[in-house]
Amino acid sequence: MLKEMGQGLGVTLQNLFRKPFTVLYPDEKLQMLPRFRGLHILTRHEDGLERCVGCELCAVACPADAIFVAAAENDPQGPRSHGERYAERYEINMLRCIFCGMCEEACPEDAIYLEKNYELSDYQRDAFIYTKDELLVPSEKAGYLPQR
Numbered sequence: 001m002l003k004e005m006g007q008g009l010g011v012t013l014q015n016l017f018r019k020p021f022t023v024l025y026p027d028e029k030l031q032m033l034p035r036f037r038g039l040h041i042l043t044r045h046e047d048g049l050e051r052c053v054g055c056e057l058c059a060v061a062c063p064a065d066a067i068f069v070a071a072a073e074n075d076p077q078g079p080r081s082h083g084e085r086y087a088e089r090y091e092i093n094m095l096r097c098i099f100c101g102m103c104e105e106a107c108p109e110d111a112i113y114l115e116k117n118y119e120l121s122d123y124q125r126d127a128f129i130y131t132k133d134e135l136l137v138p139s140e141k142a143g144y145l146p147q148r
Contacts, residue, residue, distance in 0.1 A: 037114040046143035051111035053083030061106035066096035090132035
């Protein structure tokens with residue numbers, strides 16, 4: 001019994017003088033690896049129109065069934081996207097999302113990306129259902145595409 005206690009004390013003393021692995025998060029943030037998948041964004045073309053054409057391939061590819069897309073016909077006088085349709089409703093339930101990236105791979109228009117942002121916290125469950133307005137890149141950042 002004393003032998004085991006001595007071994008435990010030895011491990012404690014050995015680790016006492018090592019540099020801690022703790023990161024003082026919100027003050028310090030970890031640098032994410034290049035292949036990290038974080039929060040989703042919906043991108044725009046350079047002219048400001050949405051890239052998403054409402055094809056629903058991302059929703060079909062999602063294994064967690066976290067994406068809902070409702071498409072509508074595009075108005076020729078005031079188009080929302082370059083396609084015949086656009087995503088009238090686009091929602092992602094972040095509580096169901098497993099951040100696998102299948103939606104990103106399935107998208108033929110490169111409309112959806114998973115960025116490096118990993119800060120997901122809120123007090124209300126409803127806040128984790130991200131709508132199109134929350135996901136869409138602002139007009140002033142039209143043409144922005146994250147690096148893959």
